[in-house]
Amino acid sequence: MYQEEAMDVAVIGGGHAGCEAALSAARMGMKTILFAINLDSIAMMPCNPSIGGTSKGHLVREIDALGGEMGKNIDKTYIQSRMLNTAKGPAVHSLRAQADKFRYKEAMKEVLEGTPNLRIRQAEIVDLQVEEGRVKGVITASGALYPCKAAILCTGTYLSADCIHGEYRQHSGPNGMAGADRLSGKLKALSLSMRRFKTGTPARVDGRTIDFSKMEEQKGDEALVPFSFENSPEGIGRPQRSCYLTYTTEETHEIIRRNLHRSPLFSGVIHGTGPRYCPSIEDKVVRFADKKRHQIFLEPEGEHTNEYYVQGMSSSLPEDVQRDMLRTLIGMENAQVMRTGYAIEYDCIDPQELDLSLRIKKIEGLYSAGQFNGSSGYEEAAAQGIMAGINAALWIQGKDPFILRRDEAYIGVLIDDLVTKGTNEPYRMMTSRAEYRLLLRQDNADLRLTEKGYRLGLISEKRYQxxxxxxxxxxNEIERVRKVMLGGSREVNEILVSRGTAPLKMGVSMAEILKRPEIRYEDLEPVDPGRPVLDPQVIEQVMIQIRYEGYIEKQIEQAEKFQKMEHRLLPQDLDYASIHGLRIEAAQKLAKLRPGSVGQASRISGVSPADISVLLVYLKQRKRT
Amino acid sequence: MSWEDTIAAISTPIGTGGIGIVRVSGSKAAQIAGLLFSPVGNRKAKDFISHKAYYGKITDPDTGDILDEGILLYMKAPHTFTGEDVAEFQCHGGVYLLRRVLQAVLSRGARLAEPGEFTKRAFLNGKMDLSQAESVMDMIGAKTSLALKAASRRLDGRLGSKIQEYRRRIMDILVLLEVEIDYPEYEIEEARELDIKEELGKLQKELEDLYRTADTGRMLNEGIRVALVGRPNMGKSTLLNALLGEERAIVTDIPGTTRDTLEEGMNLDGIPLRLIDTAGIRESEDPVEAMGVERAIRAAKQSDLILFLLEGTSGETKEDLRILREIEDTPYLLVRTKLDRGKPEEAWGDPEKTVCISAVTGEGMEELKERIRQMVFCESIQPKDGVYLGNARQKQAVYGAIGTIRGAIGSYDLGSDIISMDLQNAYDLLGELTGNSTREDLTEEIFSRFCLGK
Known part of the structure; x- marks a missing residue:
């Protein structure tokens, strides 16, 4: 073993979590190094070729508002962009883009290479140097020791990974990359609780062998919304590619049923826990036997490739069965498979080993993010990555950790869910997991988080201004439309009637009229001479804040109650076992998890409201003595 | 649950004593007092002076009915028991009346106090000695476990199962809304089959009906369930008739929920009781005796209090032992009957729980009634207002749910995220007694019902 140059932060893994972690640490002035087993796997998208979607789109915009890279990178490399759920109310509007996955990773690598304080290095990390419960360095397979003050584990699905289809089990990481076999054992030896999860990906087929004319075309939106708040729609315009919708047939289901005995999922070869929301096609056919057909989406993998991702057909059936069943889909009769779908099993940590700053509680200076923490998805990984990078930097600088609450960001919901409740399957973000959904909209992520990103040093002065x-x-505009009164003049009433809403009998504020669902902001322009020229993003905010005012206020009120408990901090040295009146189960759970606040404690399963009452009484007593 | 809410409860034992108190604590206390109480002599409610008693009328603000004439005691923070603003309505002590006053208070923005919550607040606001901390913590734990046990029993009742049904229907809608939000591209066949707006209208109407009927007669229909259990000829019918006949209370025959039980309502000094005669044992002949015991035991276990009858001079049999073992977890009294024929030769079972009576001479009947009263109010069945607490809580939940469903209908055109927000509140309100939070249930339901994902 030989010693390399000492670093502040070592990031282990170059996926979506690792990239954001390395960038945020380096941008906060930390001397940072990112290790990847293969530098060509940096920011690789080994599964679906898209970024965003419901709740994940929210995460990307939050990452962007904090000064992260994912939003900007997809804006550079998207080949189709859509705003989903536009008919369903502002809280759940969700942005999603199809990526050119080859350009996506190139562009991200370019950003990493151009970032001061940041080195990238191809190497497999096989061990951590830990002294007296504190990280001192990381060690590569080839025997180099990189001393560091903090390390961030972003190992994705690489740890002791196995890829499986049918009878064939390949000991490798995702997409043919080499796995990392030695680190997992070292982590177990540090008495970290590890577990084995499973996920999967469908086959890729050659677009030249698909008859798209038999499928339903899905085009991108004409009116673009960039992911990054730094970009404008005009700045990112480009020709878009389409996706296609097709269906499975009875024949597909028949082939699957006939070959179930060859499926590693059903034969018991796979032991890892897979996600319910990402079932393989064989799982769907078995569990929903009465469903006549399933939707399948074909998504281009890039601008300059014929590869298509077959969304909905994730499978670990043998290669020949996959080929046969793909050819029973409508329009896929002659499909040629380019890459076989597979299930992948990998080691990850029980996220209850972490605190809310994503620090592993048992080892000082050790942080982790992404699939290693039991999550799933590029966006979930990136969101944790930026937070882990920020917190590692803050810790080295001797500052308080940066924690987002559940009422501040989806990122807060994601991390709190993982570390407080734990998870028994790869965790996927969903909008229904957020209690304060109306406050955590994708359109106001900048209003919620830019200030914080700026204070951390991740947002430029220009962008902040x-x-x-x-x-x-x-x-100003909200104040103005609340003040401007409109009377029941003929002109005003004509506008109202033409939009299908009742005329006015007496004067009301313009804000009152804008609350009517039928009225758009631009409708009132003829009767609003004092109107300033405003950016569409500004108008959007004004309209949402006025129209949903009552509901937003209700949620703010709930959030304020919630915050009171979050602000009651729990000392880390509490001896829960000695607290009189606390049930044994609660005392054990609290001692194991060591929640940071009474609020966090109340979300631990097995801790009842009565236990919380006892805790409050105890804290009061402690304070008075 | 929050520590900032205004809380209320009946704070005197129900049924004993001529005066009953409904206590309200928190920032809305004065406001609620003003809405419900009109002092004599044109005094304005907002002019209540702290620590002064007012005489006047207590009115139900929903119906305008005068509920009672009584005393209002208003005490401003910090010099109060809890350290918060406190209003106390001192009424005449009837159970029914107190519950209506409490209900009116709850409908105006207070929430039912958790077990021990007044004391807890007193402590947190520095109103109690530090040395009392441990006893406060003990009390919270003990009261909560009792209340939880009671609540889970309540949910088996008729109102409870109704509430469960409404929760399920709300969840049916929520799941559809949420699955379409989180998976906008998937065709959800079920979504076409359910007219959400229509279903919401139905739910609102049914919940309103439930809320209206929840009061009338429920005190009689759903009083404290007292089961009479024992082998044949132990004097059950005689005791039943003695209790009913003596009281001359309202007697109605309600067909039992189980095939062979008969229920009769009675009123014991203002406490509504439902006497359940477990006919299964009475009629059983040898071959079916085992089944009869099963049924009787099942009926008994669902009741709040068991009167286990055994003739004073009779020795115990293996059935008696079996019954005793089965009912031990439910509050019970061992009633040794037919005292006129002779005293029990030797004590059997727990002497603390034994009463000896003769329904013929009336000997021991007063003691029995007193023991029932004690069991109901002070002891194991419920702390003080227990039974009513459970019911009032459910009623408050229904009231809140109606409001949120009305909200969902009103804002239907604003989008499904808004409707969902109201419905999640409704689900949470109705579910306060059952534990699981909406979010956990939702995720579970989405994945078990729909076929989704890449």
Whole structure:
């Protein structure tokens, strides 16, 4: 073993978590190094070729508002963009883009290479140097020791990974990359609780062998919304590619049923826990036997490739069965498989080993993010990555950790769910997991988080100033439309009637009229001479904040109650076993998890409201003595 | 649950004593007092002076009915028991009346106090000695476990199963809304089959009906369930008739929920009781005796209090032992009957729980009734207002749910995220007694019902 140059932060893994972690640490002035088993796997998308979607789109916008890279990178490399759920109310509007996955990783690598303080290095990390419960360095397979102050584990699905289809089990990481076999054992030896999860990906087929004319075309939106708040729609315009919708047939299901005995999922070869929300096609056919057909989406993998991702056909059946069943899909009769679908099993940590700053509680200076923490998805990984990078940097600088609450960001919900409740399957973000969904909209991620990103040093002065201008414009316009009164004049009533809403009998504020669902902001322009020229993003905020005012206020009120308990901090040295009146189960759970606040404690399963009452009484007593 | 809410409860034992108190604590206490109480002599409610008693009328703000004439005691923070603003309505002590006053208080923004919550607040606001901390913590634990046990029993009742049904229907809608939000591209066949707006209207109407009928007669229909259990000829019918006949209370025959039980309502000094005669044992002949015992035991276990009858001079049999073992977890009294024919030769079972009576001479009947009263109010069945607490809680939940469903209908056009927000509140309100939170249930339901994912 020989010693390399000492670093502040070592990031282990170059996936979506690792990239954001390395970038945020380096941008906060930390001397940072990112290790990847293969530098060509940096920011690789080994599964679906898209970024965003419901709740995940929210995460990307939050990452962007904090100064992360994912939003900007997909804006550079998207080949189709859509806003989903536009008919369902502002809280759940969700942005999703199809990526050119080859350009996506190139573009991200380019950003990493151009970032000061950041080195990238191809190497497999096989061990951590830990002294007196504290990380001192990381060690590569070839025997190099890189001393560091903090390390961030972002190992994705690489740890002791196995890829499986049918009878064939390949000992490798995702997409033919080499796995990492030695680190997992070392982590177990550090008495970290590890577990084995499973996920999967469908086959890729050659677009030249698909008859798209038999399928339903799905085009991108004409009116673009960029992911990054730094970009404008005009700045990112480009020709878009389509996706296609097709269906399975009875024949597909028949082939699957006939070959179930060859499926490793059903024959018991796979032991890892897979996600319910990402079932393989064989799982769907068995569990929902009465369903006549399943939807399948064909998504292009890039601009300059014929590969298509067959969304909905994730499978670990043998290669020949996969080929046969793909050819029973409508329009896929002659399909040629380019890559076989597979299930992948990998080691990850029980996230209850972490605290809310994503620090592993048993070892100082050790952080982790992404699939290693039991999550699933590029966006979930990136969101944890940026937080782990920030917190590792803050810790080295001797500052308080940066924690987002559940009422501040989806990122807060994601991390709190993982570390407080734990998970028994790869965790996927969903909008229904967020209690304060109406406050955590994708459109206001910048209003929620830019200020924080700026204070961390991740948002440029220029962007911050432009953010402040936007914020001020929104506030001014809301105040203005609340003040401007419109009477029941003929002109006003004509507009109202033409939009299909009742005329006015007496004067009301313009804000009151804008609350009517039928009325758009631009409708009132003829009767609103004092109207300033405003950016569409500003108008959008004004309209949402006025129209949903009552509901937003209700959620703010609930969030304020919630915060009171989050702000009651629990000392880390509490001896829960000695607290009189606490049930044994609760005392054990609390001692194991060591929640940071009474609020967090109340979300631990097995801790009852009565236990919380006892805790409050105890804290009061402790404070008075 | 929050520590900032205004809380209320009946704070005197029900049924004993001529005066009953409904206590309200928290920032809304004065406001609620003003809405419900009109002092004599044109005094304005907002002018209540702290620590002064007012005489006047207590009115139900929903119906305008005068509920009672009584005393209002208003005490401003910090010099109060809890350290918060406190209003106390001192009424005449009837159970029914107190419950209506409490209900009116709850409908105006207070929430039912958790077990021990007044004391807990007193402690947290520095109103109690530090040395009392441990006893406060003990009390919270003990009261909560009792209340939880009671609540889970309540949910087996008729109102409970109704509430469960409404929760399921709300969840049916929620799941559809949420699955379409989180999986917008998937065709959800079930979504076409359910007219959400229509279903919401139905739910609102049914919940309103439930809320209206929840009061009338429920005190009589759903009083404290007292089961009479024992082998044949142990004097059950005689005791039943003695209790009913003596009281001359309202007697109605309600067909039992189980095939062979008969229920009769009676009123014991303002405590509504449902006497359940377990006919299974009475009629059983040898071959079916085992089954009869089963049924009787099942009926008995669902009751709040068991009167286990055994003739004073009779020795115990293996059936008696079996019954005793089965009913031990439910509060019970061992009633040694037919005292006129002779005293029990030797004590059997727990002497603390034994009463000796003669329904013929009336000897021991007063003691029995007193023991029942004690069991109901003070002891194991419920702390003080227990039974009513459970019911009032359910009623408050229904009231809240109606409001949120009305909200969902009103804002239907604003989008499914808004409807969902209201419905999640309704589900949470109705589910306060059952544990699981909406979010956990939702995720579970989404994945078990729908076929989704890449």
């Amino acid at each position: 432009s953010f402040l201008r936007k914020k001020e414009a929104i506030e």
